[in-house]
Amino acid sequence: MSPELSRFIAGLPKAELHVHHVGAASPRIVAELAARHEGFTPVPADPALVEAFYDFRDFPHFLQVYLQVVDLVRTPDDLWTLIHGVGGDMAAQQVRYAELTITPQLHLVRGFAPQEFCEVIEDARHRVEADYGTVLRWCFDIPGDFGVPAADQTLSLALEQRPDGLVSLGLGGGEHGVPRSLFAPHFAAARAAGLHSVPHAGEVTGAQCVWDAVRELGAERIAHGIHSVEDPALLEHLAEHEITLEVCPTSNVCTRAVPSLAEHPLPALVAAGVPITVNTDDPPMFGTDLNREYAVAAELLSLDEKGVADLARAAVEASFLGAEGTWALLAEIDAYVAQNSSAPLT
Ligand code: ADE
Ligand code: ZN
Numbered sequence: 001m002s003p004e005l006s007r008f009i010a011g012l013p014k015a016e017l018h019v020h021h022v023g024a025a026s027p028r029i030v031a032e033l034a035a036r037h038e039g040f041t042p043v044p045a046d047p048a049l050v051e052a053f054y055d056f057r058d059f060p061h062f063l064q065v066y067l068q069v070v071d072l073v074r075t076p077d078d079l080w081t082l083i084h085g086v087g088g089d090m091a092a093q094q095v096r097y098a099e100l101t102i103t104p105q106l107h108l109v110r111g112f113a114p115q116e117f118c119e120v121i122e123d124a125r126h127r128v129e130a131d132y133g134t135v136l137r138w139c140f141d142i143p144g145d146f147g148v149p150a151a152d153q154t155l156s157l158a159l160e161q162r163p164d165g166l167v168s169l170g171l172g173g174g175e176h177g178v179p180r181s182l183f184a185p186h187f188a189a190a191r192a193a194g195l196h197s198v199p200h201a202g203e204v205t206g207a208q209c210v211w212d213a214v215r216e217l218g219a220e221r222i223a224h225g226i227h228s229v230e231d232p233a234l235l236e237h238l239a240e241h242e243i244t245l246e247v248c249p250t251s252n253v254c255t256r257a258v259p260s261l262a263e264h265p266l267p268a269l270v271a272a273g274v275p276i277t278v279n280t281d282d283p284p285m286f287g288t289d290l291n292r293e294y295a296v297a298a299e300l301l302s303l304d305e306k307g308v309a310d311l312a313r314a315a316v317e318a319s320f321l322g323a324e325g326t327w328a329l330l331a332e333i334d335a336y337v338a339q340n341s342s343a344p345l346t
Contacts, residue, residue: 018246023282087128141170171199207231251281
């Protein structure tokens with residue numbers, strides 16, 4: 001990657017559509033929380049050791065470590081500090097807008113009351129926008145491994161509290177033994193209440209999981225969806241119905257969902273005409289950030305500055321930011337390209 005393209009990516013105004021709040025916490029913040037709760041956690045209280053702790057054998061091991069970090073969020077101040085720190089890190093990456101996936105049920109079972117939880121995240125969201133200018137929205141994620149009761153709790157919280165920042169319902173965790181259809185009633189109720197449908201599917205299992213997410217959960221975007229590549233009819237369906245995949249290349253290698261970046265299906269998905277966006281998932285856990293994921297995608301897809309700017313535009317266009325915000329952010333990207341492009345204007 002040329003230094004010019006790296007610089008262009010670093011300064012490019014961006015939107016991120018797939019990033020988990022706990023997974024986005026910096027090693028500094030995670031170590032700080034571990035120090036607050038020393039004695040109760042296997043997570044190290046030293047940022048350098050936190051980075052070493054994030055070495056995953058496989059997808060189940062990743063989920064286990066993820067929950068150990070969730071365990072560190074015990075007080076309203078822990079939650080606020082985490083979200084505020086994530087917002088600051090995003091702003092440093094020129095992320096102007098992010099849909100942050102947050103899994104309320106994991107916090108409810110650790111002692112947060114529904115109203116308190118929503119007040120804290122909304123306060124942190126407003127402070128992030130005031131302090132850094134980055135606009136956050138929420139995707140409330142069902143932790144699929146915990147079954148229908150956890151989905152019931154997530155949906156109740158979403159519909160009863162309905163924080164202003166909430167735009168969508170998600171479904172995360174494992175896929176093996178967790179059929180998407182289990183949660184069809186929850187997604188139907190959320191959609192009827194005006195929330196968007198953005199489940200994980202086809203991350204570590206096959207194309208059938210993505211079909212189920214589309215047919216049974218009314219998915220408008222799919223988190224990961226990379227195994228769609230196995231089914232040409234599905235690729236055609238995603239392209240025709242403009243169902244965007246939130247692709248997270250480095251995540252897929254770190255969780256062993258794909259064997260290597262060189263074998264990542266991103267180029268095949270793009271070649272099939274499927275709309276894609278590039279995202280981080282759980283950036284410090286995977287030793288990455290959004291600029292790096294753009295660089296990875298640029299390598300995989302042989303993109304120049306124009307191609308990279310198109311990736312940023314695609315994320316804005318597939319977002320739930322609303323017409324006015326979308327238009328403004330697209331205009332900001334256009335202005336950046338006009339001022340910073342090394343290619344002569346034609
Ligand atoms: N929770 C956090 N990261 C996740 C991922 N990559 N897949 C499913 N659930 C998750
Ligand atoms: Zn995810």
